[in-house]
Amino acid sequence: MAQWYFSPAGTSTQGTTKRALGHALGPSFGSLSIGSAILTIVQLLRNAIEQAQEKQREEGGGTSIVTMIFACLAEVLFQFVEFLTKFATVRCAITGEAFFKAGRNAVDLLKRNALSTGAVWFFPPIIIQITSFTLSIALGLLVGLGVRLTWPDPGSILRAAIALGIIGAVLSLVVLLFLGNILLDVVDAVYFCYAMDLDSQRVTRQDIHDVISKVPGPKGVAVEQPGGEVAYGAPSAGNRRPPQTSTAV
Structure with missing residues (x-):
């Protein structure tokens, strides 16, 4: 998809699948293996929690409140890890960066914009x-x-x-x-x-x-702080004027 997206209009897409497969089995194979390992570990942990809940139900005690809360919190963490892994994989597939570097750069890219x-x-x-x-x-x-x-x-x-x-x-x-x-x-x-x-x-x-700009989103601008951090500024509900900084003449 990245080859199609960044190629000039009218460029032939012949051979792009073969080229992408070569990158996946070549320079990016290690990064893809790390991403697959992370997703596998997440799925194993999810299965272990489900088996523990099933074992409690089979023993007749039902599922305890503590186990349910832990399962809910763990599922949120699993979803978050899977989400970051997905975008890290997309980033390293496009740029060829190492997996963890691609993950950091992906998060920074979305924050900056x-x-x-x-x-x-x-x-x-x-x-x-x-x-x-x-x-x-x-x-x-x-x-x-x-x-x-x-x-x-x-x-x-x-x-x-x-x-x-x-x-x-x-x-x-x-x-x-x-x-x-x-x-x-x-x-x-x-x-x-x-x-x-x-x-x-x-x-x-x-x-x-044009299509993505139609997706509803918050109104505001991204502001870069002097220290390099990025903040998101949006107008307040009361439409108050921003504070004025006086300057000496």
Whole structure:
């Protein structure tokens, strides 16, 4: 996606997949391995917590309040680590930086441009999942209806329609979720390329900038402090005037 985004208009995309695969299996293989290891550890810890909760329920004691609170806090931490790992992977895939350096630079890039990643983190997965679930149900109903109208044996038509409808819905849900995950990866990559555009004060893809600029967000500006820290300034609800600094004449 980065090769497409930063290439001049009209440039052929032939060979870009092979080039990206070469980078992944070559210079960036170590960084991708670290990212995969982090995600694997997170998933193992998540599975361990779920198994501990299941064991408590099997022993008849139910799940304690402490365990539930710990599981909730751990899940927040896991989601945060997965989110940072995702953007670190996108950064190192684009720039070729080492994994941890790419993670730090990714966070700094988003902070410098006062970009909120909530719109990318929260809303697209929900929209994709709801859409996939709705379409899979619709396809399952269409399959069941088609079987109902064409099945030659009237005695088993209802059971056949239900069974094939469920199978069609499940298969379509798997395919749609797979395609949805690919689409989410594309959104993440394009969003980060957009952030790199803002950081360098350029517009590489005007259509992408036009679309992302329509996403609602807080009104304000990013202000760099003398020490190098970045703050986000937004007007107050009361529209109070900012303090005036007097200067000696």
